[in-house]
Amino acid sequence: MADITLYRLQACPFCERVVRRLQELDLEYDSRFVEPLHSKRDAPKRVAGTRTVPVIVDDETGVTMAESANIVEYLDATYGGEA
Numbered sequence: 001m002a003d004i005t006l007y008r009l010q011a012c013p014f015c016e017r018v019v020r021r022l023q024e025l026d027l028e029y030d031s032r033f034v035e036p037l038h039s040k041r042d043a044p045k046r047v048a049g050t051r052t053v054p055v056i057v058d059d060e061t062g063v064t065m066a067e068s069a070n071i072v073e074y075l076d077a078t079y080g081g082e083a
Helices: 013-024 042-048 068-079
Strands: 004-008 029-033 055-058 063-066
Touching (some): 042 063, 055 068
16 A cells, blocks of 8 residues: 555646656555545545645655645655655
8 A cells, every 4th residue: 555645636737747756756656536526526625625636645754735836846855856
């Protein structure tokens, strides 16, 4: 089981940015595809307090965050990627 869970939408460019970085860093992760309708995105709202995606939950470090640029920066700082 992966330590990172990614809440995402199909074909979302912001979500794909995070997916690419996870793959570049060779990190295992679980994808959870969420409801396309913003008002029904209860899963990311429950874990991160927001209905926007992407959202990651990193069980290894206890970090939960949204916003693709912040997530990529966090992944680089935590898992050794280039800034």
